[in-house]
Amino acid sequence: MKTERETTRIVRSWLEVGADRLPDRVLDSVLDQLPLYHQRRRKSPVRRLPTMFTPFRVAAAAVAVVLLTATAIATLRPEDNVGKTPTPSTSLLASTSTPAAAAPGWTSTGIMNQARADHTASLLPNGRGLVAGGGVYLRTLASAEVYDPDSGNWTATDSMIEDRSHHTATLLPGGTVLVAGGRMATRDGQLYGFKEGLASAELYDPRTGTWSATEGMIEGRSHHTATLLPNGTVLVAGGRSSSDGGLASAELYDPRTGTWAATGSMMGAREGHTATLLPDGTVLVASGDTAELYDPSTGSWTPIASMIGTRYSHTATLLGNGTVLVAGGYRGSGLHSDSSSSAELYDPVSRRWTTTASMLVPDAYKAATLLADGRVLVVGGFMLGYGGSGSGSSAEVYDPRTGSWTDVAFASGSGTTATLLLDGTVLVAGASFPRAHLYNP
Secondary structure: OHHHHHHHHHHHHHHOOOHHHHHHHHHHHHHOOOHHHHHHHHHOOOOOOHHHHHHHHHHHHHHHHHHHHHHHHHHOOHHHHOOOOOOHHHHHHHHOOOOOOOOOEEEEOOOOOOOEEOOEEEEOOOOOEEEEOOEEOOEEOOOEEEEEOOOOEEEEEOOOOOOOEOOEEEEOOOOOEEEEOOEEEEEEOOEEEEEOOOOOEEEEEOOOOEEEEEOOOOOOOEOOEEEEOOOOOEEEEOOEEOOOEEEOOEEEEEOOOOEEEEEOOOOOOEOOOEEEEOOOOOEEEEEEOEEEEEEOOOOEEEEEOOOOOOEEOOEEEEOOOOOEEEEOOEOOOOOOOOEOOOEEEEEOOOOEEEEEOOOOOOOEOOEEEEOOOOOEEEEOOEEEEOOEEEEOOOEEEEEOOOOEEEEOOOOOOOOEEEEEOOOOOEEEEEOOEOOEEEEEO
16 A cells, blocks of 8 residues: 555656656656665766657656556545646646557448448448448348447448438437438339439437437438528428429428428429528539529529539538539439540639539549548449440549549448547448548548
8 A cells, every 4th residue: 555655656746857857766666766876876977968868767757657647546535626726737748649640541440230232331420430321232222330439340330210221311400410302212123213302301310329209201212411500490402203203392490390391492393402501601502504493581492593514413612712523423314425534613702613623533422531631532423324324433532622533442332321420530431332431631
């Protein structure tokens, strides 16, 4: 017990002297335990020429901190720190233990429990990633799983009430996730197909890991968009229904009441479009060569200047300067549409479009993620052309400062999701395989 108390006293004394004198105090404490040092302390040149022994001092300090601090912490009682404020040197010591950042590039992470594509991915308030639904091999899924960035593992969670793909998932202000619409696989004898335009909606509670039904949408839809508005409601627009094809209608979900209400319809039917919340609270919707703005204060749509290129199933990303990067997609509908590599920028101040550098690989159905440093990662995709189609295998990064793209080679595919995690890495999952990867910018 005497040794333990003495060790505790030594460590505490180190933390009270400040960062600049910490190596000397640690070294003194270590050498104080050596009889030889006690005998020669007054004759030792260490105190007179400290700079000559800097490497030794630092090394001794590091070893002593690891060994003696571990002992001291083990012997400290919880009540020893009650009501005490850590000193600046305590904070400094903690900060030096932060692990070094991982090297840039791609790394594999845990394998998902279920292969899936055309699913949704949501970052939960606790920093974990939720993937839900999707499809694989002519069937749709109700299963869901959660990714833990600390362990790199996936854990199955409660399945959705209905299996669905091409749905939307929106993180609500209260921390729950709203899943709405989508399509469901069907089978009639040997014939497989899909029931388009589900109207059902459900909520995932990360605290309990369970799903619960909420009121269904006014109109069933898949391939639609869902945008969280500043007032906490969710705008759902366009998409595809089982009977009418493309939809122009839009509706609002209120999390406080769990109900849907109709709002103004778009200027025309849209599917394969994008919806981007702008800094002023309006929503930019674009597809084909047309674009329009939704104003939540009036519930109405206003047409704006057309895009320079014609595109569907493209990406749209709000950049740090308030402009919107639109990239890729395919130029029309049907089997004879070819993929586009073009990109352009929308300026919400002038309401005009300008061209920027084209992507390195023409793709549609990509996933775009705004990185913490302001660049944009675009990954996965589906290449369409007169010569056929196939899953893409590209990833590239757009730098708004230079207006250029850089290849960050990665093998992915159609139906991939990309989620920015709290540590700045991007979780890429799916594409009909249970694989998952992390991209470190």
